[in-house]
Amino acid sequence: MEQLEQKAILVGVNLNHQEDFEYSMEELANLAEACDIEVVGTMTQNLPRVNKSHYIGTGKSGEVLALLEGQEGNLVIFNDELSPSQIRNLEADLQCKVIDRTILILDIFARRAKTREAQLQVEIAQLKYMLPRLIGLRESLGRQSGGVGTKNRGAGETRLELDRRRIEEKITVMSKELEVLVSHRQTQRKQRKKNDVPVVSLVGYTNAGKSTIMNALMEQFSTAPEKLVLEKDMLFATLETSVRNIPQPDNKSFLLTDTVGFVSKLPHHLIKAFRSTLEEVAEADLLIHVVDYSNPEYDRLIDITIQTLKEIGITDIPTLYAYNKSDLTDRHIPQVEGDKIYLAAKPRIGIPELVEAIRERIFKDYIRCDMLIPYDQGAVVSYLNESAHILSTEYEEAGTKISMECRLSDYGKYKQYVVEATE
Numbered sequence: 447m448e449q450l451e452q453k454a455i456l457v458g459v460n461l462n463h464q465e466d467f468e469y470s471m472e473e474l475a476n477l478a479e480a481c482d483i484e485v486v487g488t489m490t491q492n493l494p495r496v497n498k499s500h501y502i503g504t505g506k507s508g509e510v511l512a513l514l515e516g517q518e519g520n521l522v523i524f525n526d527e528l529s530p531s532q533i534r535n536l537e538a539d540l541q542c543k544v545i546d547r548t549i550l551i552l553d554i555f556a557r558r559a560k561t562r563e564a565q566l567q568v569e570i571a572q573l574k575y576m577l578p579r580l581i582g583l584r585e586s587l588g589r590q591s592g593g594v595g596t597k598n599r600g601a602g603e604t605r606l607e608l609d610r611r612r613i614e615e616k617i618t619v620m621s622k623e624l625e626v627l628v629s630h631r632q633t634q635r636k637q638r639k640k641n642d643v644p645v646v647s648l649v650g651y652t653n654a655g656k657s658t659i660m661n662a663l664m665e666q667f668s669t670a671p672e673k674l675v676l677e678k679d680m681l682f683a684t685l686e687t688s689v690r691n692i693p694q695p696d697n698k699s700f701l702l703t704d705t706v707g708f709v710s711k712l713p714h715h716l717i718k719a720f721r722s723t724l725e726e727v728a729e730a731d732l733l734i735h736v737v738d739y740s741n742p743e744y745d746r747l748i749d750i751t752i753q754t755l756k757e758i759g760i761t762d763i764p765t766l767y768a769y770n771k772s773d774l775t776d777r778h779i780p781q782v783e784g785d786k787i788y789l790a791a792k793p794r795i796g797i798p799e800l801v802e803a804i805r806e807r808i809f810k811d812y813i814r815c816d817m818l819i820p821y822d823q824g825a826v827v828s829y830l831n832e833s834a835h836i837l838s839t840e841y842e843e844a845g846t847k848i849s850m851e852c853r854l855s856d857y858g859k860y861k862q863y864v865v866e867a868t869e
């Protein structure tokens with residue numbers, strides 16, 4: 447999308463009167479805006495099923511063409527992923543560039559990707575999207591440069607084959623590079639797992655406030671400011687997964703991860719490409735599903751998030767719902783109702799309540815006990831000082847007597863020193 451001044455008509459087909467149709471058109475306009483495209487008109491159609499060759503009904507194409515001319519548009523954006531032949535037919539009818547929701551999302555991701563891993567993931571998804579559409583792309587390029595002509599068809603097809611092979615090779619090379627980066631992160635994750643620190647993952651729709659919650663938690667437990675993550679009012683501000691330690695005064699610390707947000711109709715290739723980024727989420731002990739409670743459509747966005755998680759294979763991780771941005775609603779905050787917490791991360795309302803709810807859920811396997819540790823086992827004493835919640839320490843004749851709350855796994859490991867325990 448290198449051209450300047452793109453003026454687009456948005457086109458959507460409402461299949462069987464979907465309730466979320468209007469919102470998804472609004473969202474399409476936001477996605478276009480995120481790509482610096484000006485929206486100059488919108489056209490929608492109710493259909494029981496899409497038209498195989500043109501997506502919209504044939505009569506409707508004429509209407510889109512008229513609107514395009516009336517508004518001096520030079521681009522048409524469809525609200526669903528189009529097939530290669532649909533793009534080709536539509537471009538022939540409308541005599542301008544036709545793109546779909548998938549390209550828009552891929553383009554936004556490409557603009558936002560900062561780390562090598564994210565860049566590779568996006569580029570692979572883009573190439574995979576392009577591969578079956580090369581013919582259409584070539585024709586539309588031909589049209590843009592003024593000549594369509596059939597006389598060079600043979601040469602064009604050879605070029606096409608070459609292009610296809612080049613792209614396939616590029617995908618292979620990039621996938622290998624990505625694999626190396628991913629395996630590096632997997633090693634780090636295994637290391638963390640060994641340390642037995644619980645992992646909590648923020649998930650949710652894009653722009654719900656996940657990164658803001660992450661920063662609020664770091665701020666509360668005075669983490670270094672350079673660890674803060676980017677929070678911004680734009681779609682897909684976060685594309686990479688960040689893991690941060692949230693230290694707790696009683697040694698019941700946990701790791702918090704912030705990751706990419708979701709959107710309706712997230713391209714399939716993109717989900718696949720980002721699967722490795724989301725592995726972090728798949729291994730979490732607890733999910734915080736962040737909801738923009740000020741969005742009237744919040745219920746639907748919850749469903750889309752749950753659906754997308756399902757697609758990555760995440761279905762049975764215990765979940766807390768953080769109804770964020772409640773400061774923009776008339777709900778009294780903070781408020782905790784079972785697994786739902788109404789809060790506002792930006793003005794920092796309800797953060798301690800959220801932390802408490804997290805702790806209640808992830809530190810269930812703790813046990814209150816006393817251990818008597820012989821003086822020649824100094825290493826055990828220092829380990830417990832770092833990983834258990836110490837209530838008191840006394841120095842007795844036979845060794846150090848520690849009253850504490852510790853993890854069940856540590857209790858098992860040092861059972862021989864236990865003198866008293868209550869669950």
Ligand SMILES: Nc1nc2c(ncn2[C@@H]2O[C@H](COP(=O)(O)OP(=O)(O)OP(=O)(O)O)[C@@H](O)[C@H]2O)c(=O)[nH]1
Binds near residue numbers: 655771773792
């Ligand atoms: N009014 C209000 N605004 C909030 C609140 N929490 C976050 N925001 C704003 O919402 C916008 C998005 O916040 P982020 O934390 O970047 O959202 P995110 O979920 O990380 O978004 P992506 O990374 O794009 O998926 C920012 O402008 C925040 O300042 C809140 O409780 N109240």
Ligand SMILES: [Mg+2]
Binds near residue numbers: 656704
């Ligand atoms: Mg974010």
